[in-house]
Amino acid sequence: MSDLASRITKPDEAVKAETQPEADAPAVDASVAEAQNDGAIEELGGSGLQEPEWDVEVSLSDLQNNEATPFHSATQWEDMGLSEDLLKGLLALKFLKPSKVQGKSLPLMLSDPPRNMMAQSQSGTGKTAAFVTAILSRVDFNNPDQPQALALAPSRELARQIEGVIGAIGRFIKPLKVAAAIPGALPRDQPVRSAVIVGTPGTVMDVIRRRQLDVSQLKVLVLDEADNMLDQQGMGDQCLRVKNMLPKSIQILLFSATFPDKVGSYAQKFAPNAHSLKLQRNELTVKGISQMFIDCADDNIKYDVLCKLYGLMTIGQSVIFVKTRESANEIQRRMVADGHKVSALHAAFDGNERDELLAKFRQGENKVLITTNVLARGIDVSTVSMVINYDIPMKGRGDSEPDAETYLHRIGRTGRFGRVGVSISFVYDKKSFDALSSIANTYGIDLVRLDTDDWDEAEERVKEVIKKNRAQAAYAPSATDNAAKAQAP
Numbered sequence: 487m488s489d490l491a492s493r494i495t496k497p498d499e500a501v502k503a504e505t506q507p508e509a510d511a512p513a514v515d516a517s518v519a520e521a522q523n524d525g526a527i528e529e530l531g532g533s534g535l536q537e538p539e540w541d542v543e544v545s546l547s548d549l550q551n552n553e554a555t556p557f558h559s560a561t562q563w564e565d566m567g568l569s570e571d572l573l574k575g576l577l578a579l580k581f582l583k584p585s586k587v588q589g590k591s592l593p594l595m596l597s598d599p600p601r602n603m604m605a606q607s608q609s610g611t612g613k614t615a616a617f618v619t620a621i622l623s624r625v626d627f628n629n630p631d632q633p634q635a636l637a638l639a640p641s642r643e644l645a646r647q648i649e650g651v652i653g654a655i656g657r658f659i660k661p662l663k664v665a666a667a668i669p670g671a672l673p674r675d676q677p678v679r680s681a682v683i684v685g686t687p688g689t690v691m692d693v694i695r696r697r698q699l700d701v702s703q704l705k706v707l708v709l710d711e712a713d714n715m716l717d718q719q720g721m722g723d724q725c726l727r728v729k730n731m732l733p734k735s736i737q738i739l740l741f742s743a744t745f746p747d748k749v750g751s752y753a754q755k756f757a758p759n760a761h762s763l764k765l766q767r768n769e770l771t772v773k774g775i776s777q778m779f780i781d782c783a784d785d786n787i788k789y790d791v792l793c794k795l796y797g798l799m800t801i802g803q804s805v806i807f808v809k810t811r812e813s814a815n816e817i818q819r820r821m822v823a824d825g826h827k828v829s830a831l832h833a834a835f836d837g838n839e840r841d842e843l844l845a846k847f848r849q850g851e852n853k854v855l856i857t858t859n860v861l862a863r864g865i866d867v868s869t870v871s872m873v874i875n876y877d878i879p880m881k882g883r884g885d886s887e888p889d890a891e892t893y894l895h896r897i898g899r900t901g902r903f904g905r906v907g908v909s910i911s912f913v914y915d916k917k918s919f920d921a922l923s924s925i926a927n928t929y930g931i932d933l934v935r936l937d938t939d940d941w942d943e944a945e946e947r948v949k950e951v952i953k954k955n956r957a958q959a960a961y962a963p964s965a966t967d968n969a970a971k972a973q974a975p
């Protein structure tokens with residue numbers, strides 16, 4: 487039996503979820519039910535769909551009271567010795583209770599003497615607020631112009647978003663000065679007079695080298711998306727250079743939803759003697775995300791299927807991930823020519839354009855965003871109800887290996903903090919099929935096949951999840967969304 491076939495849920499075999507959903511599963515919790523078919527993907531019979539099972543509304547407070555979810559914590563904010571201003575900031579954002587990663591990591595990060603930390607938790611479970619709260623607890627605001635904490639992120643969008651969260655959680659701290667060290671944001675040759683700096687590694691390296699940033703009093707260094715940041719193929723070298731320019735005693739905090747083994751040992755060297763919060767591989771998927779796939783027969787059909795999905799994409803908001811900037815541009819051009827309203831965002835655009843595009847997306851002005859891996863990680867827009875993997879993420883020389891981590895981060899742009907969402911991955915040939923299959927096996931994901939022969943039914947299935955997301959977003963708008971909107975250019 488092919489690997490993907492073994493991960494497909496057929497409706498008649500799916501184990502029905504209890505009316506009181508299991509653990510953190512307000513949405514479809516696809517159970518492994520082996521398709522009886524031995525052959526290739528085309529041969530898989532049935533609709534391949536699973537009945538939606540969320541007749542019971544699950545509120546955030548239910549999730550936070552359920553010990554089995556990543557949203558539960560045994561600790562209260564009040565138990566963590568935070569300042570009054572910080573407590574007020576968290577509560578003003580309606581962060582009534584800490585999530586698991588917040589409850590577990592904060593006491594460790596704030597212990598004295600400070601110790602390094604490596605914390606893993608599923609996408610959308612509040613890692614940002616965890617390290618932002620740690621940063622704001624460590625900084626001495628009697629010295630607001632003196633750089634004391636530095637957070638590094640892999641993209642300008644994520645750095646800006648973190649800057650917004652610092653402003654939101656720290657809104658009662660006066661004076662709170664935060665600088666964004668991203669291309670084009672800092673005036674050249676002027677010293678950075680902010681207690682907290684958030685930036686991308688290349689720009690941070692530049693400002694330190696140009697002596698614009700006094701690093702002598704830095705106490706905390708955070709690497710968000712740490713596995714990506716430490717990746718030797720990517721920004722690993724830059725991050726190491728930055729670290730080597732900082733005080734030796736600095737506390738290093740590494741956060742990510744994924745820490746593949748390959749990076750794990752290097753991360754331990756980067757942050758020696760770190761406390762570690764790790765997840766098992768099979769705990770990494772967010773249960774609220776219904777993971778589906780469509781078999782597109784050939785590469786050309788992918789575009790047609792994408793257009794067919796447009797109506798569903800615009801009920802909420804959607805992100806379409808493609809492999810290259812060129813294909814992002816090309817698909818956007820074609821879709822616009824075909825009468826659809828979509829925008830594209832990737833690293834070839836200049837900084838201001840990127841800020842503007844994302845701001846429009848956050849405000850809901852643009853509903854569909856076509857992008858590359860540049861937005862795969864960290865971006866938090868609660869109204870994103872659908873993620874499409876137009877191309878299955880690959881890595882290695884010549885795209886030889888499926889990129890399981892990127893898959894997880896991409897689909898994690900939906901299903902934020904207990905919300906539900908849908909991801910739809912397109913496969914069209916043996917390579918893409920095998921890649922998705924391998925990703926599904928890595929994490930024990932149960933993929934639901936959307937049968938395009940019965941389009942109405944397929945649409946209904948997806949629509950139900952999206953509508954639920956809409957209801958949740960209206961009921962509880964995300965604090966990060968609000969912070970980012972306030973910060974929009």
Ligand SMILES: Nc1ncnc2c1ncn2[C@@H]1O[C@H](COP(=O)(O)OP(=O)(O)OP(=O)(O)O)[C@@H](O)[C@H]1O
Binds near residue numbers: 581743868899903966
């Ligand atoms: N304790 C809390 N209570 C309620 N909402 C929260 C809490 N902590 C964080 N959130 C919200 O949860 C959402 C996801 O948080 P965040 O972006 O920090 O997730 P993350 O774990 O960093 O995700 P990713 O792995 O994708 O980077 C945000 O909209 C944030 O405002």
